Amino acid sequence: MKFNTKAIHGGQKHDPAYGAVMPPIYQTSTYAQSTPGGHKGYEYSRTHNPTRAALEAALASIEDGNHGLAFGSGLAAIDAVMKLLNPGDEVISTNDLYGGTYRLFTKIFEKFGIKFHFVGMSDVEAIEEKINRNTKLIWVETPTNPMMNVVDIAACSAIAKKHEVLLAVDNTFATPYLQQPLSLGADIVMHSATKYLGGHSDVVMGALVVRDNALAERLYFIQNASGAVCGPQDSFLVLRGIKTLHVRMQRHCENGRAVAEYLKNHPQVEKVYWPGFSDHPNHEVARSQMRDFGGMISFVTKGNDFQKAISVVEKLKVFTLAESLGGVESLAGHPASMTHASIPKQEREKTGVVDSLIRLSVGIEDAEDLIQDLAQALA
Numbered sequence: 001m002k003f004n005t006k007a008i009h010g011g012q013k014h015d016p017a018y019g020a021v022m023p024p025i026y027q028t029s030t031y032a033q034s035t036p037g038g039h040k041g042y043e044y045s046r047t048h049n050p051t052r053a054a055l056e057a058a059l060a061s062i063e064d065g066n067h068g069l070a071f072g073s074g075l076a077a078i079d080a081v082m083k084l085l086n087p088g089d090e091v092i093s094t095n096d097l098y099g100g101t102y103r104l105f106t107k108i109f110e111k112f113g114i115k116f117h118f119v120g121m122s123d124v125e126a127i128e129e130k131i132n133r134n135t136k137l138i139w140v141e142t143p144t145n146p147m148m149n150v151v152d153i154a155a156c157s158a159i160a161k162k163h164e165v166l167l168a169v170d171n172t173f174a175t176p177y178l179q180q181p182l183s184l185g186a187d188i189v190m191h192s193a194t195k196y197l198g199g200h201s202d203v204v205m206g207a208l209v210v211r212d213n214a215l216a217e218r219l220y221f222i223q224n225a226s227g228a229v230c231g232p233q234d235s236f237l238v239l240r241g242i243k244t245l246h247v248r249m250q251r252h253c254e255n256g257r258a259v260a261e262y263l264k265n266h267p268q269v270e271k272v273y274w275p276g277f278s279d280h281p282n283h284e285v286a287r288s289q290m291r292d293f294g295g296m297i298s299f300v301t302k303g304n305d306f307q308k309a310i311s312v313v314e315k316l317k318v319f320t321l322a323e324s325l326g327g328v329e330s331l332a333g334h335p336a337s338m339t340h341a342s343i344p345k346q347e348r349e350k351t352g353v354v355d356s357l358i359r360l361s362v363g364i365e366d367a368e369d370l371i372q373d374l375a376q377a378l379a
């Protein structure tokens with residue numbers, strides 16, 4: 001099955017009770033048993049729920065994996081991956097990382113004796129330098145948030161396999177429409193389904209997809225034992241979102257390109273970060289592992305002035321000033337004071353998250369309206 005068909009049908013069967021084409025929202029915590037242990041596959045909704053199971057099958061299908069797991073948020077999904085580790089284990093992670101992931105690693109898991117190394121992964125040799133016998137996991141985010149660096153997943157996989165460590169990829173920005181980490185050699189793919197998979201800014205959810213059965217077993221155990229699951233209503237919404245993922249992504253990419261090119265030629269704009277530009281430092285890697293370049297763009301205004309950047313995001317009318325990304329509507333954010341405020345200024349400036357950086361999640365409105373909106377805000 002090709003991707004566009006999988007987005008709609010992958011892993012799905014009509015509901016056995018009445019043939020409902022969309023799975024019902026099984027808003028139940030428990031399931032009747034005829035005799036102790038005599039049930040129809042479902043006992044308790046932390047462990048399993050039919051609506052969540054339908055979503056998890058769809059997730060596995062679109063990421064070309066064998067097992068999907070849905071969680072109450074993207075961070076809950078990452079939390080589950082970290083619980084595969086033991087005190088003393090080490091993780092090598094991308095240095096420009098979603099702020100919440102950085103916070104989870106450094107403020108929660110460091111406390112439990114896990115050591116993190118944050119490296120610039122544009123040069124994959126930087127990863128190998130940090131590997132030692134305690135290394136258990138390589139954590140990759142690509143494209144990175146918000147600097148839009150691209151990490152070579154296949155090259156990371158070669159290193160991970162050579163040293164027998166797990167490779168996990170946060171695929172939130174790209175989505176499986178643009179890139180499929182498992183097919184490039186990753187062991188675990190992670191999503192904040194809050195973003196493009198849900199696609200309508202109406203739900204918070206996380207997901208993991210893996211191929212390996214034994215790894216899936218360990219993650220299912222953690223999902224049930226720690227209990228950070230999502231509810232049936234949210235499962236339904238994300239499943240519905242996935243059904244239009246390919247169409248939305250196509251338009252996000254078209255609009256992203258139009259906006260990126262407009263900004264690049266704007267006299268008030270100093271620099272635009274978008275992997276589709278041929279002079280983007282990782283453009284060739286992006287071309288080789290992504291189908292297109294997506295709708296996430298960051299840019300810096302001329303003069304690198306904090307106040308000016310703030311006034312630009314305040315003046316936008318079609319773009320909404322808000323955290324998050326990946327919905328049908330265009331959003332603008334100021335990472336230094338919003339999504340990345342939890343990363344110390346010194347740390348974030350090392351990776352380029354300066355005070356005047358603006359991040360856009362380009363939606364699927366008419367590109368001309370988006371460009372006009374940016375024009376008036378930058379004027």
Ligand SMILES: *Cc1c(COP(=O)(O)O)cnc(C)c1O
Pocket residue numbers: 073074075076098100101141145170172173191192193194195204205206
């Ligand atoms: C939003 C986001 C997360 C966290 O997901 P939540 O659903 O907000 O918990 C992780 N990684 C990336 C790249 C994100 O954009």
